[in-house]
Amino acid sequence: MSAASLGGRLRRVALRQSYAFALVLLVVTVAVNYYLQPNFFQPGLLSGNLLLFVPLMLVAVGQTVVVIGGGIDLSLGAIVSMANVIIVTLMAQEPSASRILLALGAGLGAGILAGALNGFCVAVLRFQPIVTTFATSFVFSGLALYVLPEPGGTIPPGLQGFYYTNPLGLPMVLWVVIVVLLLWNLLRSTRYGPYLYATGGRDLSAFVSGVPVSSVRFLSYCIAGLMAALAALALALSTGTGNPIGGTELMLQSIVAVVLGGTRLSGGQGGVVGSIIGVVILSLIQSIVSFSPAPSSWQTLINGLIVVAALAGPGLFALLRRGVRT
Amino acid sequence: MADVSLSAQHLVKRYGGVVALADGSLDVTSGEVLALMGANGSGKSTIGKIITGAVVPDGGRVLLDGEEVSFSSPQAARKAGISAVYQELSLVPDMTVAENVWLANEPVALGRVRRKERKERTARLLSLFEDALGPSVGPDSLVSVLSPSDRQIVEILKALSREPRIMILDEATASLGARQVEHLFELVGGWKAQGMALIFISHRMEEIFQIADKATVLRGGKTVGTADLEETSEEELVGLMIEGGGAPRHVEKPTEAAERAVLLETEDLRSSVLDGVSLKLVEGEILGLGGLQGQGQPDLLLALFGAVAHSGTVRLAGENVRFSHPRQAMRKGLAFVPGDRGGEGLLPIRSILENLLLPSWSRYGAFLNVRRARKDSEDVSEDLSLKMGSLEDPVSSLSGGNAQKVVLGKWLMRDPKVLLLDDPTKGVDVGAKGEFYKILSDLQERGVAILLHSSDDEELLGLCDRVLVMRDGVVRRELSGGDLNKSALVSASVGSSDGPPSGGAA
Numbered sequence: 001m002s003a004a005s006l007g008g009r010l011r012r013v014a015l016r017q018s019y020a021f022a023l024v025l026l027v028v029t030v031a032v033n034y035y036l037q038p039n040f041f042q043p044g045l046l047s048g049n050l051l052l053f054v055p056l057m058l059v060a061v062g063q064t065v066v067v068i069g070g071g072i073d074l075s076l077g078a079i080v081s082m083a084n085v086i087i088v089t090l091m092a093q094e095p096s097a098s099r100i101l102l103a104l105g106a107g108l109g110a111g112i113l114a115g116a117l118n119g120f121c122v123a124v125l126r127f128q129p130i131v132t133t134f135a136t137s138f139v140f141s142g143l144a145l146y147v148l149p150e151p152g153g154t155i156p157p158g159l160q161g162f163y164y165t166n167p168l169g170l171p172m173v174l175w176v177v178i179v180v181l182l183l184w185n186l187l188r189s190t191r192y193g194p195y196l197y198a199t200g201g202r203d204l205s206a207f208v209s210g211v212p213v214s215s216v217r218f219l220s221y222c223i224a225g226l227m228a229a230l231a232a233l234a235l236a237l238s239t240g241t242g243n244p245i246g247g248t249e250l251m252l253q254s255i256v257a258v259v260l261g262g263t264r265l266s267g268g269q270g271g272v273v274g275s276i277i278g279v280v281i282l283s284l285i286q287s288i289v290s291f292s293p294a295p296s297s298w299q300t301l302i303n304g305l306i307v308v309a310a311l312a313g314p315g316l317f318a319l320l321r322r323g324v325r326t
Numbered sequence: 327m328a329d330v331s332l333s334a335q336h337l338v339k340r341y342g343g344v345v346a347l348a349d350g351s352l353d354v355t356s357g358e359v360l361a362l363m364g365a366n367g368s369g370k371s372t373i374g375k376i377i378t379g380a381v382v383p384d385g386g387r388v389l390l391d392g393e394e395v396s397f398s399s400p401q402a403a404r405k406a407g408i409s410a411v412y413q414e415l416s417l418v419p420d421m422t423v424a425e426n427v428w429l430a431n432e433p434v435a436l437g438r439v440r441r442k443e444r445k446e447r448t449a450r451l452l453s454l455f456e457d458a459l460g461p462s463v464g465p466d467s468l469v470s471v472l473s474p475s476d477r478q479i480v481e482i483l484k485a486l487s488r489e490p491r492i493m494i495l496d497e498a499t500a501s502l503g504a505r506q507v508e509h510l511f512e513l514v515g516g517w518k519a520q521g522m523a524l525i526f527i528s529h530r531m532e533e534i535f536q537i538a539d540k541a542t543v544l545r546g547g548k549t550v551g552t553a554d555l556e557e558t559s560e561e562e563l564v565g566l567m568i569e570g571g572g573a574p575r576h577v578e579k580p581t582e583a584a585e586r587a588v589l590l591e592t593e594d595l596r597s598s599v600l601d602g603v604s605l606k607l608v609e610g611e612i613l614g615l616g617g618l619q620g621q622g623q624p625d626l627l628l629a630l631f632g633a634v635a636h637s638g639t640v641r642l643a644g645e646n647v648r649f650s651h652p653r654q655a656m657r658k659g660l661a662f663v664p665g666d667r668g669g670e671g672l673l674p675i676r677s678i679l680e681n682l683l684l685p686s687w688s689r690y691g692a693f694l695n696v697r698r699a700r701k702d703s704e705d706v707s708e709d710l711s712l713k714m715g716s717l718e719d720p721v722s723s724l725s726g727g728n729a730q731k732v733v734l735g736k737w738l739m740r741d742p743k744v745l746l747l748d749d750p751t752k753g754v755d756v757g758a759k760g761e762f763y764k765i766l767s768d769l770q771e772r773g774v775a776i777l778l779h780s781s782d783d784e785e786l787l788g789l790c791d792r793v794l795v796m797r798d799g800v801v802r803r804e805l806s807g808g809d810l811n812k813s814a815l816v817s818a819s820v821g822s823s824d825g826p827p828s829g830g831a832a
Contacts, residue, residue: 189438194425201418208380208416209484210401210430268420 018262019274021313025260026277029284036291054176054238055080055231057279059250060257061180062227064275065187067258069220070200070267071122071129076228076254078140079114080247083107083232085148088242092153100156108229114140115225116218123217137251144244153242163237176234177276184272187223196220201268257282259311281310330407330491330523331355331391332377338385339372347372348547350386354492356521359514361534361555364544365567365783365816370527373544374496377525378410379403401430409490411482411498419470424448426469427484451483454513458506474501482510493517496527500620511537529618531560531820543567564820568812586610587643589775590630590744595638599625601799602638607744607775612766614790615779617819622799623779627746630777631655631662642744656685661737662746672721672733679703679717681732686739706735709768711761727758734765745769747778751785763789783815795819 059076066073090103114136121132163172187193198206199216207213228247235246255265260278263270285306289299337350347369354360362370375381377388379397387394390406397403400410417426424444432439433447448465460476469477478501485493499507514524514537526538534541535555542552543566551566590607599622607613615623629636632649640647642658649655652662672681682703683690690699703717710731714724721729730750737745751759766776766789780786786793792806795818803818805811 186438189441191430191432191434191437191439193439194421194429194432197421197425198418198429201420205416205418206429208400208412210399210404268418 018264018270019277020262021316022261022274022277022281025281025310025313026284029281029288032288033284033291036288053279053283054173055235055247056250056253056257056282057177057276058180058227058231058234059247060254060261060275060279061184061272062224062231063254063258064261064263064270064272065196065227066129066220066224067255067263067265068200068267068270069196069217070203071217071220072255072265073115073118073133073221073224074130074251075114075118075133075137075140076224077247077249077251078137078144079111079225079228080232080235080250081244082114082140082144082147082247083111083229084235084246085144085153085242085244086110087233088153088155088236089148091155091159091236092242100159104233107232108226111225111227111229111232112222113225115222115228118225119218119221122221123214141245141248148242148244151241151243151246155236155240157240160237160240163234180272180276188271192216192219197268199267253282256307256311260313282307285310329356329521331389332408332492332523333389334373334377334386335389336386337373337376337383337388339369339376339381339383345547347376347383349549350376350544350547351549352525352542352552354523354525356491356523357518358540359518359524359526359538361538361541362525362527362544363529363534363541363563363567368544368567369547370544371496372547374410374494374525374527377403377492378408378494380410404488404490407489407491408494409485409488409492410494410496411478411485412496416484417469417477417480420468422466422468423452423463423472423480424465426480427451427487429484431488447487448483451487454483454486455479455506455509458503458509475503475506478502479506490522492523492525494525494527497529498526499528499530499533507533529820531563535560564813564816568816588641589643590777591639591641592630593639593641595626595629595636595640597625597629597634597636599799600629600636603796603799603801605794605801607777609775610770610773611792612770612776612778612790614786614793615777615796616783616786616793616805616815617796617802619781621796623796624748625799626796627662627748627777627779631660631746633662656740659741659743660746661740661742661744662748663733663737663750664748672729674722674729675720677718678707678712678714678721678724678732681721682706682717682736682739685736689740702739706738709738710735710765725758727762730758731762731765734762738769743774745774745776747776747780749779749781752781759785783812787812787815797821 059080063073063076084107087103087107090106091100118133118136121127121136122129165172167175195206195211195216198209198211199213203213206216231250232247236242239246257278258270258275259265260281261270261274261276263274285303289303289306292302294302331354333351333353335351337347339345339347350369350373352360352362352373362373364370372381376383377397379400379402382396382398388396390408395406397406397408403410418429421429424441427448428444433443434440445465452459452463452465459479460473463472463476469480472480478498482495482498499510502510511533514526518524526534528534538555540552540554541558541563543550543563545567553563553566586609588606589609591605593604595603601622603622603626605613615626617623625634628634630640630649632652632655635650640649642660647654647658649658649660655662673684679700683699686699686702687694690696700717707714707717712724712731712735713728721732724732734750751762763785766778770776778786778790787810790810792804793810793815794801795803795805795815797819802821803814805814805818
């Protein structure tokens with residue numbers, strides 16, 4: 001095989017992945033970070049940098065599932081807040097094993113129920129996803145404030161310590177990523193995989209082919225609710241306390257991460273791998289901004305501009321990819 | 327394969343006020359190919375959709391192996407062994423061929439889809455069409471990059487993958503090439519021998535005689551007869567399809583059209599679909615575009631309106647024009663009324679007034695003279711005899727026929743010289759059709775030249791002075807005067823008695 005055709009093939013393979021652009025951006029942001037902060041690659045610093053982004057990553061994964069199925073969920077941030085305060089409130093009273101299990105069960109259950117409510121409205125009652133989930137987000141935020149009006153409560157220290165360990169020498173963050181990727185692969189390898197992509201890709205064709213479109217949609221919101229609840233747990237473990245508005249920022253950031261990762265907002269395409277890369281890029285951008293010499297009052301603006309520029313990328317890349325196909 | 331029999335009896339289906347199927351019946355058994363025939367809009371596809379569970383009938387019954395069944399979804403019909411190759415594709419473009427073929431029917435072990443097996447089985451299915459498919463088509467090809475004919479074959483394989491006992495091919499050959507059709511027919515012969523029952527819905531006379539054993543003919547939503555094809559001639563079938571074809575003329579036609587000025591003229595018009603169309607449209611004339619559906623009629627209208635890239639000469643009142651955008655065509659006095667009124671023609675939730683005025687606001691000044699605009703709208707809606715509450719009501723409150731009048735009305739506000747109509751009365755009830763025809767003949771008297779594409783043959787016969795019959799993107803025949811009758815129109819459409827192609831019509 002000649003070098004040119006090998007190069008062409010590599011280019012085609014790389015371009016076929018929906019997260020091709022995210023990979024390019026990842027390299028760029030890592031390079032800039034290294035330039036600004038030469039000790040960037042030191043293991044302790046690296047995992048410390050990433051730890052806080054586990055909640056965002058989990059929410060983004062849930063968001064990805066919903067978006068692939070042709071929907072969107074604006075209530076995930078509120079679900080995180082709600083599940084977060086439920087977990088912390090129940091745990092803080094009495095740190096026994098049964099109590100901890102109860103708290104975990106209640107938190108995850110609340111997340112799934114919240115997702116089921118969204119799913120019911122969107123898939124069964126056929127409400128508009130954007131409006132519906134925006135509306136339910138106020139319900140969940142309200143419940144969060146009812147459970148815990150102000151930030152507070154503590155997590156049993158042993159539990160929190162476990163979160164900061166490095167099992168088998170690998171940081172916890174990495175383990176979470178590995179487990180999430182394995183679960184995603186498992187999900188994709190069941191019938192639910194093709195059903196989800198078909199529903200988001202063209203729901204009429206899916207329906208005519210015999211795909212239970214409503215159930216597929218409903219389940220996608222339930223999965224997102226569960227992921228939000230897991231994010232709430234991660235948030236509680238990493239901060240050690242409960243916060244009724246702790247998840248608010250995650251909602252929009254998760255959508256940005258999904259788009260950066262090459263998942264199309266109109267549905268039927270993309271995947272979790274891209275979204276995880278998207279989350280990493282987001283955190284790297286944040287660290288670039290905070291280490292850059294710009295005054296702190298400029299940071300929000302700079303952060304916003306970089307994100308806007310990055311979001312334009314997947315669209316441009318899709319054009320390029322179409323060029324390769326034909 | 328066990329023997330199977332299917333019997334549909336007196337099926338009825340209404341969409342709003344429109345009766346799509348009044349009394350549809352058919353019978354088919356193992357080892358048999360039944361052709362379902364009829365002119366445009368006779369209810370063929372509706373019967374097919376009822377049998378496959380895509381549509382629920384309003385009356386009648388379906389018997390499968392002698393027992394009454396009613397399918398609430400395509401899934402239910404499929405479980406009973408009935409598969410359909412749909413005319414509207416059921417494929418998801420962003421998924422691969424293998425994923426599409428086995429969608430909702432994946433080979434599964436322990437809850438996991440067996441991708442390797444799925445791929446192998448797809449490759450085996452694809453090999454059935456080995457020489458007839460594009461060279462790069464494989465199980466992992468994305469459907470969105472396939473050609474229309476290859477997609478149609480994937481659709482056929484998808485139906486086949488469910489191992490049906492009864493298969494419905496609804497216009498399945500329409501987008502296939504000759505070689506692929508031949509291939510399909512060889513396969514059909516094999517399936518027949520294995521005991522499958524097939525229902526073949528097609529317009530193409532030649533194909534029907536090639537593979538079908540018997541034919542059931544529908545006319546105006548009713549089954550009018552079933553014929554054994556070995557004992558029946560083409561003429562007899564066409565006769566069944568159009569019996570009583572001396573349709574009453576809807577309007578009086580002006581006779582002296584020939585002396586009037588040519589308003590619109592094309593020479594060798596080509597696009598991705600059109601293959602060299604030449605025509606002349608005279609002032610105050612209604613020129614019909616007929617033929618089977620999907621033979622390039624909408625493309626011709628869109629090309630004339632500047633909405634589709636095209637080459638060739640277009641002359642408007644003797645002057646060469648080249649429209650690359652509908653705005654240019656509109657400025658020169660052309661108007662286009664699309665067939666899909668929900669999709670292109672109207673903003674359903676906005677008021678009738680806004681819809682009528684949308685293309686015309688530029689005529690009412692920089693600071694809009696709303697009072698004058700309102701007055702003009704009232705005049706037009708009166709001309710159209712719109713049945714409505716008030717101009718402020720949303721278009722969605724109107725009946726189908728009245729909504730279609732609004733589509734026409736918004737272009738009439740601009741006093742067009744040439745009106746391009748793309749199947750304007752499709753899905754409109756009979757009463758509203760009559761009023762619509764009246765409006766067209768008024769316009770005709772005012773000297774407006776009208777180019778009318780219609781899937782309703784009666785409409786063409788009743789309204790038009792001349793009808794151009796299109797097939798495969800070319801005008802095959804021009805019918806006028808004594809030649810303009812139902813049997814000539816139908817036989818020219820299906821190509822059963824082809825005269826020399828009259829490319830330079832008029």
